[in-house]
Amino acid sequence: MSDDNKSNDGENKRVERPPRREQTYVKYDVEKLEEAIERRDASVVHEEFGGPDGLMALFKSNAERGIDRASVEHRREQFGMNELKKKEPATFLEFFIEALSDQVIIILICAATVSIIFGMTLENPHTHEVDREKGWIEGTAIFISVLVVTLVGSISNYKKAKKFEEMEAEQSIKSVRAFRDGIEIDLDTRELVPGDIYKIDSGVALTCDCVTIKPQSLRMNESAITGEPDLIEKSNEGNCLLISGTCVEEGDAIVMVVAIGMDSLQGILKGSLDQEKEPTPLEEHLEELAGQIGYFGGFAALILIIALSIKEIILIETRDSKSWTPVPFLSFFLIAVALVAVAIPEGLPLAVTIALAFSMQAMMKDNCMVRVLASCETMGAATAVCSDKTGTLTQNLMTVVQGLLGEHEFMYQGVGLDLRDVSVQEVQFKDTEANPAVLGVSEPIRELYAQAIALNSTAKEVEREGKKVWTGNKTEMGMLKFFVHLGRDYEKIRETAPPHYSYPFSSAKKRMTSLVKESAEADCTTALLYTKGASETILADCKKMFDKDGNVVELTEQTRAHYDAIIVDMAKQGNRTIGIARAEKSVALPTDGSSEFPKDDPTDETELVWIGVVGIQDPMREEVPAAVKACNSAGLTVRMVTGDNIHTARAIATKCGFYEENGFDLAMTGPEFRHMSEHDRPALMELLPRLRVLARSSPSDKHVLVGLLQDQGEVVAVTGDGTNDAPALKLADVGFAMNTGTDIAKGASAMVLLDDNFASVVNAIRWGRAVNDNIKKFLQFQLAINVGGVFLTIVGSLASETSKEPFTPVQLLWLNMIMDTLAALSLATETPEDACLTRKPVYKQAPLITNRMRVFIGGHALFQVVIILLLLFLGHRWFETIDDPDRCAGVNPNDTATLAHCELVCKEVGGHMDGRFCQQGRVHSTMVFNIYILFQVFNVVNGRKIYGEMNPLEGCLTRSRSLVIIFALIGLLQALAVQFAGDFMSVTGLTGREWGICIGFGALEIIVGIIVRFIPVEDHVPEEIVEREAKHAQLYKDLTEAHQAKLMMCDSATSPTFPVEEPPKKPASNEPIA
Structure with a gap:
């Protein structure tokens, strides 16, 4: 064995x-x-x-x-x-049980149970009577609120799980x-x-x-x-x-x-070991933040319950001892628990989930399939993109447009067309004396080209659904299509040829080789060798050439230089140049029976004879220049990493718009890059900010480049399609695999470009920034509620003569429910704005809450606390609130009987008379509660802007269509709650006048939002980032000015590049790099 x-x-x-x-x-x-x-x-x-x-x-x-x-x-x-x-997906019931397991929910359920028991058995502290008719209402209302909150959360999580399950199925x-x-x-x-x-x-x-x-x-x-x-x-x-x-x-x-x-x-x-999804970095960050806020809320609740209890004990000492009852202490406990529920921003995970799910779905429509959830967030912070050329920046429609075969140069005029549909006469040769019927190429050369391409390629035409389509390598397709115009049938050549064996294209050696037995006899021990690949590499390996008649002659230095010039000329036009050669002598095959052909490519040990070179044009995608321009505006540096030669690469990069002959932009070859990374890394690190093109590179070069850029603090996105690209895709902060790429490349990537288009990378950047922006929008909106709600409840409760809280536990839970869920839905689903690509990326160490957001949170929380406290203590006079308008409206101060009735009515609903008006009675409390809710409703509109934009309404009807619907839905739900919830929410129906007052106060939030935006704010940027950007700006200025001065001194100038043909060597200290 x-x-x-x-x-x-x-x-x-x-x-x-x-x-x-x-x-x-x-x-x-x-x-x-x-x-x-x-x-x-x-x-x-x-x-x-x-x-x-x-x-x-x-x-x-x-x-x-x-x-x-x-x-x-x-x-x-x-x-x-x-x-x-x-693993079987979780059912809705499992999500519901999980939601009920939350500690705050459990405490609320226990508290609600105790509330019902106490309410039905103990005296009401206001009326000093056992109220069995209404004593159960508050506890039951809490039960209902808890049920609604858990149902909403369970439905959201269930839908999220279903959505991700569908996306996983699509990816598989x-x-x-x-x-x-x-x-x-x-x-x-x-x-x-x-x-x-x-x-x-x-x-x-x-x-x-x-x-x-x-x-x-x-x-x-x-x-x-x-x-x-x-x-x-x-x-x-x-x-x-x-x-x-x-x-x-x-x-x-x-x-x-x-x-x-x-x-x-x-x-x-x-198969049975389904791993749990790990939280994304943003989710972990927000979970940590929510935990910190939860501790703050718990501490505040503890302070509140202790302070209110001490105050109640002091008040008891001033009353008859018979007035003591545990009911107030239960109320304190309930409000403290509700305070914790409000303080903890449960809506944050929901906002993240909605934002990620919404963006993933939208990105799929934009031809970008997300495989790794965290990449949606990371892409928004990307600072560099390292892109392939073929198929990403170009259309991957390979067409032979010019070439040199057997000393004959030719040009083809049908760029970008399918050569099968173009007549052979459209191929014109520079050699005008050549016979046009044979395209100026001698029969031996045509036969050589036919054998070299047909037997050293795998692309072919196949029939699918009654139509013939090409499959395989795009470059080979272009060569085979042109092959047909030379009057050759590649399928017939393959079928009639003796046994042959191919060595796949090697990205390291830049070639593909085939061995073809010289006969079909079983005892044949020799084979012909054909190879094709990078033209300058193939030409450098050849010592002889086929002349126009197919004879093998010496490849003189003068001829070699001439061919080099032709290759460079082709490349400068943006054409991919493919050299073709054949071994001069037959290759010996193994005779020991171990295998039919050698295991390793024998080209390195073989003397090659030059057949020629073809220039293949791959048209640039029309949308790429605009996409590159968008990247530049967004603060991203685009770099091209390609296997093509440096002239082709620079020509394409120039057309795309991320390389200029300005003295700053740098084009480098793979050999030079490798030499510097191994022997002079500090110098290479200095050059990286200028690097725009890395030509004749290997996949390992791309991997090294990504690592070096990350060492400089860059957040790097990489595109790739081959197996050898997998390490770079895995190392990158966000790896983009092509849809036509290999399974290994896709498996190593974070996203898959379904259309293989660079413009889809820009869409991913837009959505990545939108995800981060949308979560920050909800975060600043939610924290304004949390901070304001905590301070308002503490100060309002302690300042009240009766220790009555500004809002009941049920009202606080109602606020928590509609704002956590519906506001998250509206703010987390905004589509990207155009301006997001005009801002620089957020640096890695940037805090989640910016200074501008802090001003928003503090400003709106302060406004709401001040206004609500004023309304609590003065609003009953401003609004002239009374709870029995039929008897108490306009009551005569001398009518003691009526005043006594009004005071009794006011006391029954938890208020107390202040002159002719009922303070903190049902109408007064309802209006204060309604105004507070409407503050949040209008503040949703303010929360849409996190960069100090002056117009909060911009984009409401275009990028945030759900906002209008949710705005109306929250308003409708609040109106139904106020008008019909009654004792369940401790509210009473309001009149049209009272609703008008509430809406007027609520709309003040828009004005406050505009005022807050005028507060000057500057976010801190680390000193090293400021210094690095200043250094790069100065370097750009110096080099471009020097380049302009040089142009003025010379009639023409070209940007020097690294040597292409010579072996890599370290440049002298005064030698220009690019």
Whole structure:
């Protein structure tokens, strides 16, 4: 048994599997196959099943045709769906029980129970009588309030869970290319059944256990299962087992499914272990803040209950001892508990949930799928974007527009068009004497190009839904489309060619290579080598070239320099340049029987002959310049990290708008970047603020760049699509994977760009900032209520002659309910404003509550406390409040009988007469309570602005449509409560005049909001950030002025760049960098 066929971590213990399914269609030794998969021991497959071919026969499958469609249902009945069992989502009842478990809710329930008992059995301290008719009302009202609060919270959490469950389901959808009945189809991975034949390639993460059928240089990353970082090579003869949860790191293959869903190893090990969602950083920060506010509320409640109790004891001493009753102390306890409920901003978690869920849903519509919840918050603070070029800044529509083949240069005029629809005569060659029928290229050169491209590429046309479409690498598509115009049939060449083998494109070596046997004979031991890749790299490796007639001649230095100039000229026009070459001599194949072709790409040990170069244009996306401009306005630095050469990269960057020949912006090549990061990092750190283009870079360069930027305090967003981009995507503060990218890249990312478009990154920035802004809006609004409510309750209760609190516990719970929930809903769902992209990002250490927010909280809380206290002690005179208007309105001061009746009525509702008016009676208290609620209603409008904007109504009807609805809904609910709740909320219906007074007072909040905005406020920015920005601004000024001076001295000037062709070397101290 070879080491390759064994588990590299010793004998594994058998894991507990679910009951085995009845073998109704496919019959095989289940236990033996399970053993092979669990131990990752391919020898069992070979010894017990006859290798992949034997398993294919057992599973009634075929390497070319796949399975029969008619058998799919039988297989599904036996094996089920390819899905992992998930933890059952919490039911609404579970959310309701969880809400009832809150400590404050439990205390309120207990207090309400005691209130009902005392109210029904003890004397009312105001009337000195047991009131069995109404003594139960306050306790019952608290019960109802608690029920409503818990129901609202439970419904919100339940809906949130459902929404996130739906989004997770959308994210889990993946598709593969499978074969059924000999037809290649797109198939959802959940639909895979054992026996299915499908394709995998670099970057794919397996969702089921498989065996190889046709592997090509296949190496798997099994670290998710084994913990070992080494890549595992796979082959039919050796280790043919592919385990679910592992990823294709290199190569590609056709594989067959052998175990799915909960029967796969991934299902057994992980399927039932659903991890709880971890809170996002903002949620943790807000939870900590809520805890601190809760302690403050608890301390304030303790002070209140102690102070009121002492005051009540002192008052008892001045009365007849018979007046003592525990009812007042129960009232103190109830108001203290209600005070805690108000002080704790339970609406904050709800606001975060609503803001994140709303933004995730909106971002999905903007082609950005959120995978990691915290990225919604982080993206709002991003300061740098490191973007790929191809497909992100450009359209990924590759078209050959010019080239050099066999010494013939040509230009093509149909930029951006599908070459299959363009006549061959539209390709014009500079060599006007060349025969246009053969495009000026000799037959031998055309044949060389045909072989080199057809056999060293994987792109092709396939039929889908009755139409032919191209699939595969976009660059190869462009070359093959042009290939058709040379009068060649690439499919026929591939079908008739001898056996051939491809080494996938290497981002490190910048090339792809294929070996083609020189004959189809079984004993053939030599092969031709074709390679294509980065033009300057391929040209540098060539010592000879094919002339126009296809003869091999020396590649002179003069010719090499001429070709270099052609490549640079192509690149400066923004074209991707692909060099093509063939080995001069045949490559020897292995003869020891270990494998048909060499395991490693033999190009480095081979002398190459230059065939030519093609320039491929990938048009820039039209929306990119505007998106880049938006990033610049938002304070984000855009950098391009690409594998293209520096001339192509600078041309595209200039068109996009984030690179200028101004003496400041810097373009660097990967080799120079690596040299400086290893040998002169301090100098590199000084250059990073200027870096805009990193060309001919490797994925490791991107990873290093992200880390260095983070070391400088940047919040970095990165785009990527390849497997090798995964480390950089994982390291970045926010990683954006392309929708067309690999499964590994998507798995490492925080968001997926569904349209692969850079403009969607800008949308993510807008929504990220909107999330943070919306939460801050609710935070300042809520804290104004909390701070004002606590001080108002304490001061009002202590200052009252009867120790009567300004608001009853039920009223405070009502305030807590409608403001926590409905206000959160209105403020947390505002869409981003245009101005959000004109502000600089918030620096990492910025406090959650800014100075401007503190002024808002303090200003509005102070206004509300002062006005409500004035209304408590003087409002009855201002409003002329009486509780029996029929008998007490305009009563004569000398009418002692009527005055006595009025005083009795006033006392029954908890008030006391002050002259002709009832202070803190039912009408007076109702108006004060109503005004306080209306303060909050109007303050919702003020709360929409957190940057000192003067017009609080701006955007109400466009970006905050829910505000109008919720504003009206809160007003309606308050009106119903005041007019009809009666004794349950200790209120009474108000007249039209009284409602007008209340609304007038409430509207004063808008005026106060405008006044508060005039208070000068400056948020503190750390000194190191101020110094760094000043230094960068001065450097920009100095370098751009020097560049302008140089332009004035010279007729023309170009920005110097790092050497492209020469080996990387450290520049001299006085050598210009860029």
